[in-house]
Amino acid sequence: QVQLQESGPGLVKPSETLSLSCTVSGGSMNSFSWSWIRQPPGRELEWIGRIYSAERADYNPSLKSRVTMSIDTSQNQFSLRLNSVTAADTAIYYCVRERQLVQLNWFDPWGQGTLVIVSS
């Protein structure tokens, strides 16, 4: 059974870069795309973007100028970097596998999530 686990600092200073990693266990990373989703406390979910391979990623236009994703299938990991953070980036960050069947896509499974607070 595939499991995902986020890791990274829980506190980031304003204007600095948020960096998170996600370790995938129990299955191969090949043939899937891998997403990051965030949720400000008490609020709705926001898709940040996804990565398929080292050469291919899609980002939410609302964050595209500040986001970089990378993947290392040999280490079973993928990562998120979000630069120039502000308090509005405070959220629980989830790493998620994107499943696909024919042309249908959905998120399963999810990591447990990691809270990142942006504060000086």
Next chain:
Amino acid sequence: IQMTQSPSSLSASVGDRVTITCRAGQTINNHLNWYQQKPGRAPKVLIYGASSLQSGVPSRFSGSGSGTDFTLTISSLQPEDFATYYCQQSYITPWTFGLGTKLEIK
């Protein structure tokens, strides 16, 4: 694509039949997923492709709809069903979610 859920909150009793609706800002065919989130936990997929039940999800959950209007129905509420439910479109990126429906015990 904007996703509008209604109601935003709902009070119901164990055994009730409950329906939550989700409307897409444009047609998304059947590219609609439903998730359940309990406090302090990550969301979990219930329904994908508007009406396909994810493996392991109880059959009291069902989804329907196509185009712009969708529903999630719980046929007989159980105590463990009190949670927040989100719809999500997977028709075109950026994938977007509804604001959620909080289902509370009456």
